[in-house]
Amino acid sequence: MDLHTSPLLTDLYQLNMLQAYLDHGMTETAVFEFFARKLPPRRGFLVAAGLEQAVDFLRGFRFAEDELEWLAASGRFRANLVDYLAGLTFTGDLHAVPEGTVLFADEPLFRVTAPMPLAQLVETRLINIVHLQSLIAAKAARMVLAAEGRTLIDFGLRRAHGGEAGLYAARAAYLAGFAGTATVMAEPRFGIPIFGTMAHSFVQAHDDETDAFEHFARSRPDAVVLLIDTYDTETGARKAVALARRLAADGIQVKGVRIDSGDLAAHARTVRRILDDAGLDEVNVFASGGIDEDLIRRFVADDVPIGGFGVGTSLATSEDAPALDCAYKLQEYAGIARRKRSEGKATWPGRKQVYRTYAADGRMTGDVLTVEDDDRDGEALVRPVLVAGDAVAPLPSLEESRAHAANQLARLPEPLRRLDTAPPYPVEVAPALRTLADDLDRRMAAE
């Protein structure tokens, strides 16, 4: 049972419901949409991400022999369920907002249209995939906006929540505008640029700090970033300067020095001065350790001479908001719109579309959330991706999605670009959608 592709990576209630749907012939078309109910407190926008992995999951969706045997032997289900699952593939439709698109609360990130048992069965893993990447992409975008062009590298694998989280966080961060990641597998898997310096252990293992720097430089001459804070940052910087001159004679260039502890701003200023005094203007000061968008913004505002940041935990776990309040909700079954009305959790019914309008200067002015067949001005964000299980067109490449994300971030209203949450971005619920919801409420009240 492969952890990534197995349909058993799901909630048991999906299989329980499936049994009931099959027993009672409820296999008509269901429409589910995935959206955020509201944004986390300090977040002004989301960034759609993970669609490619969601499509991979759907296109590879099938039960393996050992999984069917496990279901049959578990004692929970009848033969009709195992028979139904035996040949099942994803034959439904998928609509989605392109990766890299900025999105807001209530706006559907994707829509699944498929026979009810199938649409229900793919829920858990689809949320699991898209929630994670969209969460991290939104966090990364905040850092990209705060950094105002400074280099950002993902250092988060070790504290990401498992291997998949680490790899997908690298992807989501790159999509949102990071320059790359430390995670090696991101290059062979996704073509993402990878970066690596050295650990404190490398310096500690040598009896002499300069020896450590020189060993590293001679073994990896095209990637010389020296970690100078293992013992004393200023001393480390002076050793780096002396070594840089010797290495230059052999054609090896020190690209940067990294600081990972203490008062990063104060150290960066001191180290920058030491480098500048030695004429090493082209050697970058790189900072890591406890970096988040607030710190980046502060350093940028204070003109701290840091050229790049390695960002780990705060990025890879989306530390200030490690989850979105999101849902995959039934919008329609057997041709009739549906609506959940639980207290505080009521949702807009039906198949929806989002129209986005822009000002003459290219900035976003507002969105309209409406029913799919409403005709509104603006750019329609929700687009067909799979029809009857087949791709309508190749998905954009990661580079294309990254360019799209950059374009979207550039077009955000200025307060959102400054990471302000007020005023909120205007999302209008169209009359057509309100009418559908009211009609539905009346019909259900009459029953």
Place this chain on the structure above:
Amino acid sequence: MDLHTSPLLTDLYQLNMLQAYLDHGMTETAVFEFFARKLPPRRGFLVAAGLEQAVDFLRGFRFAEDELEWLAASGRFRANLVDYLAGLTFTGDLHAVPEGTVLFADEPLFRVTAPMPLAQLVETRLINIVHLQSLIAAKAARMVLAAEGRTLIDFGLRRAHGGEAGLYAARAAYLAGFAGTATVMAEPRFGIPIFGTMAHSFVQAHDDETDAFEHFARSRPDAVVLLIDTYDTETGARKAVALARRLAADGIQVKGVRIDSGDLAAHARTVRRILDDAGLDEVNVFASGGIDEDLIRRFVADDVPIGGFGVGTSLATSEDAPALDCAYKLQEYAGIARRKRSEGKATWPGRKQVYRTYAADGRMTGDVLTVEDDDRDGEALVRPVLVAGDAVAPLPSLEESRAHAANQLARLPEPLRRLDTAPPYPVEVAPALRTLADDLDRRMAAE
């Protein structure tokens, strides 16, 4: 390249350092220890978890042909690196604290003793595996203590950070005392009990709520927990009561009702009264939606009649503290103790042991952190797991580790069991360890 087992799921700096170590013959024995530098603000203790997966990773550690080819073709490394990695397996030692053991800041969770390049290379993924499960186990343990015997089920897969995080969170939660999980794969993979009710979509897809309940009950007669809050909780409860009587005639028992929205405490009281008035004392009220240990504790203190909780996001993302400030630090190289002295990040050097003492009533009284060969009273927590790559004994089963965790939680000092963070648990640094650190500082100052 398998996401879970590939040695390329690592940081590039490991490979950069490896190149330098090989080029300069630095392949002597290194000793690394993994520990938390400090606990998150509201956490009084950790719970060691994930050792089994760490051992699986180490015992399966090898580079596949395509990974070696990628390394050779990447243009970053020399042939000596690819040659070294070609036949590499984990031939080192692993010491660790048993899974389920309660642990505190600075205490090593595990220790790796291996040739430097190998010990360095396994760092990232070992942290990635053990950090996640220990983080979630500690969070889950808080809920277990708060629940005072009420049933807890993990509902977190959809908002966990990827598939591995979801599956491992289920394992860590069960280890810490949860009754089980909704994640299906946790049963075939780990033998963890799985539970599942129904979604709101199931109720919405039916025109009549009672029909939905009855369809479910007849299709899954041994798992009848009815979700009663899709429209109106009180009405839903009355429908459940009426149905329960009819089903009883056919030998089907309604085990519980689930509430997932609104004022859970108020609804639970109303629903409990409706059930009791109907003589359905044995039908449990089960709550989900935004549950965390604070809410559980409040409900328990207020005698809210909730028999069980489904806990999702707060558990699976460790929402209040989604990462531990932890490190895998070099403690010794080539027989000489090492110490990082970066500002605010200095660590205790050498191979360490933790001795735990207990009072006559079985409660923990304090730990002593010392060097490995110090002889102290108490229970030694750090034990050999792998020697020269081979297991010294079979690992405990998950059930055994779970029993150990329950025993550890029972023996915590009372304030920690109440989730208080003050007074902190006493961890004494032994004179032998202070002496080693001082000697090391003197030696390095003299250089």
